[in-house]
Amino acid sequence: YKYLFYIDxxxxxxDGWFIDTSDLKSNQTARLISTMISITNHGLxxxxxxxxxxSKQGKLNLLQRISNQQNTTLIYSIQxxxxxxxxxxxxxxxxxxxxxxxxxxxxxxxFTDLDNIAIDDITTNEGPCSTQKFCDFESQDICGYVHDxxxxxxxxxxxxxxxSFGTGPSYDxxxxxxxxxxxxxxxxxxxxxxxxxRLISPVFPASKQYNCxxxxxxxxxxxxxxxxxxKRDVGGSxxxxxxxxxxxxxxxxxHVMEINLLASKPYTIxxxxxxxxxxxxxxxxxxxxIKERPCPSVGNCDFEQSMCxxxxxxxxxxxxxxxxxxxxxxxxxxxxxxxYLAFDMTSTTVxxxxxxxISPYLDNTVxxxxxxxxxxxxxxxxxxxxNRQTFTNMTADDLLVKHESNxxxxxxxxxxxxxxxxxxQTSNVYRLLFEGISISGVGRLMLDDFEFINGSCPxxxxxxxxxxxxxxxxxxxxxxxxxxxxxxxxxxxxxxRLCGYDCTFESDQCNYTDSSVGVYKWRRxxxxxxxxxxxxxxxxxxxxxxxxxxxxxxxxERARLLSPLFQQSSSTCELTxxxxxxxxxxxxxxxxxxxxxxxxxxxxxxGTQTDHWYQAxxxxxxxxxxxxxxxxxxxxxxxxxxxxxxxxxxxxxxxxINNKRVACTTNQFQCKRGGCIDQNRxxxxxxxxxxxxxxxxxxxxxxxxxxxxxxxxxxCKFVSLSxxxxxxxxxxxxxxxxxxxxxxxxxxxxxxxxxxxxxTIGQPPNSxxxxxSSRFVP
Numbered sequence: 214y215k216y217l218f219y220i221d222x223x224x225x226x227x228d229g230w231f232i233d234t235s236d237l238k239s240n241q242t243a244r245l246i247s248t249m250i251s252i253t254n255h256g257l258x259x260x261x262x263x264x265x266x267x268s269k270q271g272k273l274n275l276l277q278r279i280s281n282q283q284n285t286t287l288i289y290s291i292q293x294x295x296x297x298x299x300x301x302x303x304x305x306x307x308x309x310x311x312x313x314x315x316x317x318x319x320x321x322x323x324f325t326d327l328d329n330i331a332i333d334d335i336t337t338n339e340g341p342c343s344t345q346k347f348c349d350f351e352s353q354d355i356c357g358y359v360h361d362x363x364x365x366x367x368x369x370x371x372x373x374x375x376x377s378f379g380t381g382p383s384y385d386x387x388x389x390x391x392x393x394x395x396x397x398x399x400x401x402x403x404x405x406x407x408x409x410x411r412l413i414s415p416v417f418p419a420s421k422q423y424n425c426x427x428x429x430x431x432x433x434x435x436x437x438x439x440x441x442x443x444k445r446d447v448g449g450s451x452x453x454x455x456x457x458x459x460x461x462x463x464x465x466x467x468h469v470m471e472i473n474l475l476a477s478k479p480y481t482i483x484x485x486x487x488x489x490x491x492x493x494x495x496x497x498x499x500x501x502x503i504k505e506r507p508c509p510s511v512g513n514c515d516f517e518q519s520m521c522x523x524x525x526x527x528x529x530x531x532x533x534x535x536x537x538x539x540x541x542x543x544x545x546x547x548x549x550x551x552x553y554l555a556f557d558m559t560s561t562t563v564x565x566x567x568x569x570x571i572s573p574y575l576d577n578t579v580x581x582x583x584x585x586x587x588x589x590x591x592x593x594x595x596x597x598x599x600n601r602q603t604f605t606n607m608t609a610d611d612l613l614v615k616h617e618s619n620x621x622x623x624x625x626x627x628x629x630x631x632x633x634x635x636x637x638q639t640s641n642v643y644r645l646l647f648e649g650i651s652i653s654g655v656g657r658l659m660l661d662d663f664e665f666i667n668g669s670c671p672x673x674x675x676x677x678x679x680x681x682x683x684x685x686x687x688x689x690x691x692x693x694x695x696x697x698x699x700x701x702x703x704x705x706x707x708x709x710r711l712c713g714y715d716c717t718f719e720s721d722q723c724n725y726t727d728s729s730v731g732v733y734k735w736r737r738x739x740x741x742x743x744x745x746x747x748x749x750x751x752x753x754x755x756x757x758x759x760x761x762x763x764x765x766x767x768x769x770e771r772a773r774l775l776s777p778l779f780q781q782s783s784s785t786c787e788l789t790x791x792x793x794x795x796x797x798x799x800x801x802x803x804x805x806x807x808x809x810x811x812x813x814x815x816x817x818x819x820g821t822q823t824d825h826w827y828q829a830x831x832x833x834x835x836x837x838x839x840x841x842x843x844x845x846x847x848x849x850x851x852x853x854x855x856x857x858x859x860x861x862x863x864x865x866x867x868x869x870i871n872n873k874r875v876a877c878t879t880n881q882f883q884c885k886r887g888g889c890i891d892q893n894r895x896x897x898x899x900x901x902x903x904x905x906x907x908x909x910x911x912x913x914x915x916x917x918x919x920x921x922x923x924x925x926x927x928x929c930k931f932v933s934l935s936x937x938x939x940x941x942x943x944x945x946x947x948x949x950x951x952x953x954x955x956x957x958x959x960x961x962x963x964x965x966x967x968x969x970x971x972x973t974i975g976q977p978p979n980s981x982x983x984x985x986s987s988r989f990v991p
Contacts, residue, residue: 216421218668218806220926220927221333222262222299222333222334223333223334224291224879224928224932224933225927225928225943226928226929226930226931226932227836227925227927228930228932229333231331231332231460232245232331232332232333232334233329233330233331233332233377234320234329234330234331234510235329237318237320237323238320238323239311239320239321239322240270240319240320240321240322240441240785242318242319242320243317243318243320243330244314244315244316244317244318245315245317245318245332246313246315247313247314247315248313248314248404249280249311249313250310250311250312250314250337250975251310251311252307252308252309252310252312252314253308253309253313253339254309254594255339255340256305256306256307256339256340256341256352256353257306257307257337257338257339257340258303258304258305258337258338258339258340258341258342259275259303259304259305259306259314259335259336259337260301260302260303260334260335260336260337260338260342260560261301261302261303261316261332261333261334261335261336261611262299262328262332262333262334263291263300263302263332263333263503264298264299264329264330264331265292265293265298265300265330265331265332266293266328266329266889267293267320267321267323267329267330267853269330270319270321270322271292271293271318271319271320271321271328271330271709272290272291272292272293272317272318272319272718272921273290273291273293273316273317273318273319273330274287274289274290274291274315274316274317274319274403274770275288275289275302275304275314275315275317276288276314276316276317277285277306277312277313277314278312278313278314278315279310279311279453280310280312280313280563281551282313282908285315286392287390287391287392288304288388288390288393289302289387289388289392289393290388290389290390290393292389292533292608293321293328293330293780295697298334298420299765302314302814303342303913304342304344304351304388305341306350307352307353307593309797310597311411311667311911313689316332316347318330318332320796322559322561324505328541332643334480341353341354341356346417346502346503346504347500347501347502347503347504347910348414348500348501348611349385349387349393349394349404349499349500350370350385350387350394350395350396351387351393351394353370355370355772356398356644357414357415358396358413358414358417359410359412359413360410360411360413361411361412361413361483361889362471363411364409364410364411365404365408365409365410366404366408366409366720367410368396368397368398368408368410368411368412368484368486369396369397369398369399369414370394370395370396371394371395371396371397371497371761372385372391372392372393372394372395373391373392375397375399375495375497376399376401377399377400377401377492377495378492378658379434379435379493380400380433380434380435380492380493380494381397381431381433381495381497382395382397382431382432382433382465382467383465383830384499385499386429386467386499386555387499387917391687392793395431395497395499396484396497396498396499396940397431397486397494397495397496397497398410398486398488398495398496398497399494399496400434400436400438400488400489400491400493400494400495400496402492404488404492405488406438406488406503407474407487407488408487408488408938409485409486409487409682409726410485410486410657411481411483411485411486411487412482412483412485412498413481413483414481414482414486414501416447416479416480416481416482416483417479417480417481417482417503418474418476418479419476419477419478419479419480420476420477420505421801421817422476422505422506422507422737423473423474423475423476423506423507423508423813424473424474424503424504424505424506424507425471425472425473425502425503425504425505425506425507425508426442426444426456426471426472426473426474426477426482426501426502426503426504426508427469427470427471427500427503427504427508428442428469428470428484428498428499428500428502429467429468429470429498429499429500430459430467430468430470430496430497430498430499431463431467431468431471431496431497431498431499432459432462432463432466432468432496432497433462433463433465433495434462434489434491434493434494434495434521435462435472435490435491435493436489436491436492436493436494437460437461437462437486437493437494437496438460438486438487438488438489438490438494438496439458439459439460439464439486439487439489440457440458440459440460440484440485440486440487440496441448441455441458441459441484441485441487442455442456442457442472442483442484442485443455443456443482443483443485444456444474444480444481444482444483444484445481445483446478446479446480447478447479447480447512448478448479449483453483456472456474457470457472458795461604461606461639461640462604463613464524464604465500466527466528467524468525468574469522469565469573470522470573470686470730471508471509471521471573472508473507473508474503475771477847478693480790481549481912482976483502484498485979498907504541506947506964507654507810507812509521509810509811509812510665510810511573511574511575511665511833512572512573512575512581512583512663512665513663513664513665513810513918514662514663515545515552515661515662515663515809515810515811516536516545516552516553516554516789516957517543517545517546517551517552517811517964517965518544518945518947518964518965519536519555520536521573521810522572522573522803523554523570523571523573523663524570524571524574524858525569525570525571526569526571527644529569530567530569531563531566531567531568531569532556532557532562532566532567532568532649532651533568534555534556534568534569534570534647534660535553535554535557535901536552536553536554537552537553537555537557537657537659538550538553539590540877542591543661544625544661544662544969545661545662545809545838545964546588546589546837546959546961546965547837547838548905550925550926550960550961550965550966551921551967553657553659553661554570554660554661555567555657555659555660556595556597556649556657556658557650557657557854558591558593558594558595558651558654558655558656558657558658559655560655561588562651562823563651564651564652564653565650565651565652565653566650567647567648567649567658568649569646569647569652570637570646570647570648570649570903571645571646571647572644572645572646572647573642573644573829574642574643574644575632575642575643575644575645575665576633576641577603577635577638577640577641577643578634578641578644579634579667580631580632580633580634580668580669581632581665581666581667581668581754582626582629582630582631582663582665582666582667582668582669582670582671583629583630583632583645583663583666584627584663584664584670585627585628585649585661585662585663586617586625586627586628586660586661586662586665586969587620587621587625587626587628587658587659587660587661588621588622588623588624588626588658588659589621589622589656589657589658589659590623590657590659591654591655591656591657592654592655592656593651593653593654593657593658594618594650594651594652594653594654594656594658595618595621595649595651595652595656595658596612596613596617596618596649596650596693597615597616597621597648597649597650597658597660598615598616598647598648598649598650599612599613599614599630599643599645599646600612600613600614600644600645600646600648601632601643601644601646601853602643602644602645602646603635603638603640603643604639604640604642609803609830610646611631611635611682612646613632614628614630615712615773621658625661627673627674628697629673631669631670632665633691637915643751647660662809664809664810666901668827669718674692674693674694675692675693676690676692676693677690677691678690678691678692678693678887679691679703679707679708680698680736681701681702681703681704681705681707681708682703682705683703683704683991684704689702691703691708692980693780694781695706695708695780696709696712696780696782697709697712697714697777697778697779697863698779698780698781698853699779699781699782699783699786699865699866699867700866700867701866703984706813711725712777712779713725713777714776714777714779714860714862715860715861715862716859716860717750717757717858717859718737718748718750718757718758718759718858719750719751719756719757720736722737722759724776724777725759725774725775725776725777725860726774727772727773727774727775728773728774728775729770729771729773731770732770733761733765733770733771733772733846733848734761734765734766734772735761735773735774735844735846736759736761736762737757737758737759737760737771738757738758738759738760739754739755739756739757740752740754740756740757741755742753743760743762743854744854745793745824745826745854748858748908749791749793749826749858749859750858750859756858758793758856758857758858759774759844759856759857759858760854760855760856761830761846761854761855761856762854763848763853763854766874770847770848770850771845771846771847772845772846772848772855773843773844773845773846774843774844774846774857775807775841775842775843775862776841776843777841778839778840778841778904779836779839779840779865780838780839781836781837781838782833782834782835782865783835783864783865783866783867783901784834784835784894784899784900785864785865785901786832786833786834786835786836786862786863786865786955787830787831787832787833787862787863787864787865787885788830788831788833788860788861788862788863789829789830789831789859789860789862789863790828790829790856790857790858790859790860790861790863790885791825791826791827791828791829791857791859792818792826792829792847792855792856792857792858792899793824793825793826793827793854793856793858794818794822794853794855794856795822795823795824795825795853796821796822796853798820798821799819799820799821799855800818800819800847800848801818801847802816802817802818802819802844802845802846802847803816803817803843803845803846804816804818804829804843804844804845805820805842805843806833806839806840806841806842806843806957807841807842807843808836808838808839808840808963809838811963811964811965813946813956813957813963813964815831815833815842815956815957816829816831823950826858833862833865834899834962835899835900835901835962836962844857855891862893866904867886867903868887868889868890868901868902868903869888870883870886870887870888870954871949874878880892880924882894882895882902882907884902884903884904884906884907885902885906886902886903886904886990887905888902890902890907894907895907895908895913896908896912896913898921898923898959898960899959905908920987923960923967924925924943924958924960924967924969925960925961925967926970927943927968928941928943928984929987930986930987931969931984931985931987932984932985933969933982933983933984933985934982934983934984934985937980937981937982937983938976938981938982939971939972939973939976939979939980939981939982940971940976940982941969941971941982941983941984942969942970942971942972943967943968943969944964944967944968944969945958945964945965945966945967946958946963946964946965947964947965948966949970953973954970955968969984981989
């Protein structure tokens, strides 16, 4: 993992340059001072890329100094963590004059070479920072947001403490300083209880998939009224759709919220603040972001791309929970590129130091099963306490579980907690607190794959889900993770046959289930009762298929048909099915891959279709953890039924292992787990064996060949040539949302994996981009 520290941001290689604090010792400070810069009436945007790794005592600050003066003003602050990735910061300033800007790196207790603050690619431009679908309200134009002319008063752009005691934030969320701006409602006189202020966003474009609205809000005061958020479609109903509401005192801290939006039409977001009974009711918002992907379900997080809606406590802790990667691998992917949450204990960590992670708010009217994975690494001794906290009494926590140090092992373990609704509560929400406490030694406690399941807890995986005769001529137990994994362990095939994943729908729905909300649903139907008049299996009116009828539901509804749960799939795995959906410009049928909190589109069928059955072949590829497939149909404006039939899964099993070890041929490679694959599938960045033995470093070390690159951490020895009109850039699938862009990378086969690409949108024809490999010396 250390090699990430030698990668610059510009070139994404070890050949690029950046500036850092690697020569500093504990508690030392470094300052990088700009030339004199003039700020005009248009304002100034400062952008830079940073990597800030180190103890919680360290900081990366941006200071501003007036010409010919020594005093500085703190305008931006970043707290250190152990995230090895480059991040972009942008700061808008509008105070006229000549200034110098100072990047200040403060090193905390330095205990390894990983304590390092790095800066790269500093740029400025006159005018506001163009951030498209993100607004931090640092710019005076508040990103094009406008006040509703029909309300009683306006939201106020402000920095520092509000004008009233005992209410409102003391700092913004963007910079965590008194120099950063946020929007808030001031509820002091002349405001009256029930007065309303509305802030309306710019118009966001329509999208073919769900958008995720993320925002931070602050709701502190004993007389908070209400905070409501609405979505209004352009050209739609004058009555906007309420998508979020919060009442009462949420105490002096910033909270994060994410909401899925169905964006079939252009839309605006409306933030509404309602005045409570007194001046102690200020409500604030900051850092509004529209993501062009669905949000994970509330509370679910695999930590591959972000911390989702979890956050570290702004107070009451000495250490932060941090996202990390390491050679030991996470639980989600199981390899070094996977990310987990860590409570890191070092040689300088003081015993009894605390790290406090806070969950999003959970509905107190619903029963949940909270499922998570945990393990340890190293010799560090520490404990984990999980509490439930309500807003009835913030000081009285409900202890759910305590993991002592000896509960943590060097293997990932699963645990479940039943969360029943609490009685006699004045608030309808609660949250979970994850408190890590250090004891001694060096090491880390690790968490991963948080999932909240509605209802009671499912059975935990076990080592004997079924018993059957196997190829070893012995009756054996088949564990849960080997059932519905496409590999036939039982001689009679019960471990796969009972899963019901190949389905003609002639006798039943197999194990496919409709999870739609509303009347727009998938249902099994005989062909002679609707269009089409023949199914695909029997080519007759007596055959059956699955259908979503346009006669049901309202516009924008979606019908969802979920597959059974699969444990894994091989690199050659494909899903095939037949579909019938004739019409002009029909709305889409999306095939979605669901893995933990990740949701990616793997096939899209739309446009004009003729009156025939067509076969769809969908590449699934190597997947290491449980997944489902969702057939997601949108309500159409045309009178067209969406129909599917004859679902099959092909080539999804791993190389077959015989009960007697059979030698591979000269054109084959022997997998460590057993079984053979063709030699041309070795070292192709695809785990064909199922145990990665065909892709490990020892197998793929070829000194006489130009080294390849999986682009997971950098560009390796490849260089994007700067003398071309276009450039190859490195990105993750979750960062690019266009119809042409891949939904997953090839290496990890998920949203968090990286690849290189050329952005051709809006570029003139025949523009070129070149990328150059390292030099080959025979």
